[in-house]
Amino acid sequence: MASTAATIDLPVAPERVWQLIGGFDSLPDWLPYISASVAAGGGRVRRLENEDGGVIVERLVAFDDAARSYSYAILEAPFPVTDYLSTLSVHEVPDQPDASRVVWSGTFTPAGVGEAEAAALFHGIYADGLAALRDTLAS
Known part of the structure; x- marks a missing residue:
């Protein structure tokens, strides 16, 4: 199993950041490469569309509003x-x-690629996403 993480410090109060990103269906509000998110399964499943028309379906596993984490x-x-x-x-x-x-x-098991390649893919997604979050909060 492989893993990766990206971190960013922002000059914004945690409550304000969580208000923007804490909704499981809120990715299009701050992540420009996600053009749409459609909730299903009582809000526990989201169907995301990226700017190229690709589809990603994700299921909420855990949500802790007090700890500001999902x-x-x-x-x-x-x-x-x-x-x-x-x-x-x-x-x-x-x-x-x-x-x-x-x-x-994130943690994941690479399928058809090496651990380093899979980790680099998701590290790039996370880092780009956090940079987009910074830019959204600054605007």
């Missing part, structure tokens, strides 16, 4: 992995009450 599994996607589980979380930065640390992490 985890999800991929049910359907064009990625070369299985057993994918990812967590998106927002934390306070010690001694900086108006700053947030956002962590996007």
